[in-house]
Amino acid sequence: MxxxxxxxxxxxxxxxxxxxxxxxxxxxxxxxxxxxxxxxxxxxxxxxxxxxxxxxxxxxxxxxxxxxxxxxxxxxxxxxxxxxxxxxxxxxxxxxxxxxxxxxxxxxxxxxTVLFSTKDMLLLRGSPEDRRNWLDRAISQIYPAYDERLSKYDKIRIQKNNLLKSEVIDKALYDIYNEQLVITGANIIFLRKKFLKEIEQIASVKHNTISESEKFTLSYTCPKDNIEDISEYLKLELRERKKEEFARKQSCVGPHRDDIIFKINGADATKFASQGQQRTLVLSLKLSELEIIKDKTGxxxxxxxxxxxxxxxxxxxxxxxxxxxxxxxxxxxxxxxxxxxxxxxxxxxxxxxxxxxxxxxxxx
Ligand SMILES: Nc1ncnc2c1ncn2[C@@H]1O[C@H](COP(=O)(O)OP(=O)(O)O)[C@@H](O)[C@H]1O
Ligand SMILES: [Mg+2]
Structure with missing residues (x-):
């Protein structure tokens, strides 16, 4: 194209x-x-x-x-x-x-398109939101329906936040929102983890070509991989952090709070990698995005x-x-x-x- x-x-x-x-x-x-x-x-x-x-x-x-x-x-x-x-x-x-x-x-x-800008170089130094945005954008290029899922999730999350800010909180409605958030949220996490596995495989080869002795790995805050396990994990987190959600009047659990963890030779790259190491990592990721889009869309x-x-x-x-x-x-x-x-x-x-x-x- x-x-x-x-x-x-x-x-x-x-x-x-x-x-x-x-x-x-x-x-x-x-x-x-x-x-x-x-x-x-x-x-x-x-x-x-x-x-x-x-x-x-x-x-x-x-x-x-x-x-x-x-x-x-x-x-x-x-x-x-x-x-x-x-x-x-x-x-x-x-x-x-x-x-x-x-x-x-x-x-x-x-x-x-795949855009690689100086802002991307800051992917590792940036906020979890920057990293989620990178990930979400990359996924929506290959699964066009992903964007709709994200907006559906956001809509429910905003409704839940409004509920948590109201004077009297309807507990039944709170539970209904959580059920809906678990369904759409698990789906989003599932696709994110699937994509991260794919890009990790391709990018680690590229990364190794530039940096030789270094090995990089990617992981995601939710440790589970299949939809059922992710749903159970989210339900448990929601139960455990209910008090916190009521106190802070906002939803604290789910894909909108997650992060991607980059490691080089086992050490957290956001904290310990040099600027050069971070650039190599981002370069490998961008070139891998290109390859994945080619594979998936032709x-x-x-x-x-x-x-x-x-x-x-x-x-x-x-x-x-x-x-x-x-x-x-x-x-x-x-x-x-x-x-x-x-x-x-x-x-x-x-x-x-x-x-x-x-x-x-x-x-x-
Ligand atoms: N809506 C706008 N209308 C007119 N000029 C704009 C608008 N938005 C940005 N600019 C101008 O565009 C220029 C920046 O363009 P940009 O593409 O970022 O530059 P660069 O060549 O450094 O990449 C600035 O001069 C800015 O004032
Ligand atoms: Mg410019």
Missing amino acids: KIKRLGLKNYRNCTDIELVFPSAKTLIIGKNAQGKTNILESIFFLSDLKSPRTATISDLIQFEKSQFEINANIEKNNTDIELDYLYTSDKKRELKINKVKTTPKNFKLVAK FYPILLLDDVLAELDDRRQNYLLKSIDKNTQTIITSVDTLLFEQEFLKDVIIYNIENGKISKQETL
Whole structure:
């Protein structure tokens, strides 16, 4: 799967731009705050209908404008699919596939992306929420129904929180919410653990190639693996922490509180790994995500590398660039082209961006 063309109108600082992607590799070069990330964000948006940087879609509308548009041509199975997305300041949106109105669910199925940004480098240093977000996003790229499960779970959890905040708590209703949370929660935990097992297998091989003597493992806060055991575990936790939930007036048990534990040679990587070790781990995870999406969907996702090369040392940079399959379309942003070897720059399309305006670089 490839993006062949991208058009943005009033999207952040891009008033009206068009980019074509005739080569498998594209570099977008520009100084800070010129719009490099904005372009990658808009491609990510096509696959997720979410921004990795903001939860408020209207932030994407150019200041003082009333709407933004993303228009793209995606090539899949040798057919061209046109995507149109429009969002207005009164929160109306219009999604089209090949000029025909469609649902968000169908829209998101067309393009898949793996984004690797400097923020991901902080995955291990970040909060449990950052790690859950990474995991949830990766899973929803391969199981489109996962998002719905997450929203269902959240809806019940919010209702339960409201109940816990009310003056007189209806105990029967509290039990009903818990039963529903156990059913959807166990399902979410089950899929998360299944995914983590898969990615651990692939990523540990990659990790070992870069770091040789090191072994990394992944685990998840809930120790159980099958749905029945996870449900029992959740029920027990809910019973044991009922007092705490009433005292704190919020739900304290379930997948919204869980975390992923990364270990290198048996030691907790969030606490003990050096910056270099953490980067190797994240790099291995990102490349594995790519492989899993390819295996599950049959398509190579679009790889978006946002400013990450500068953060990696030569060895890791080389490993990254060499291990990207030639069938994977890669769009890379960087402050300059100095980081790249001549060999790599040979069949690359280079765009310069300045103040949201794009120009093609003809020769180096
Ligand atoms: N809604 C918006 N309307 C207009 N400009 C915006 C909007 N959101 C962000 N910007 C501008 O976009 C620029 C940042 O773009 P970004 O892609 O993050 O830069 P970089 O090239 O460093 O990756 C800033 O100049 C910021 O003011
Ligand atoms: Mg940026």
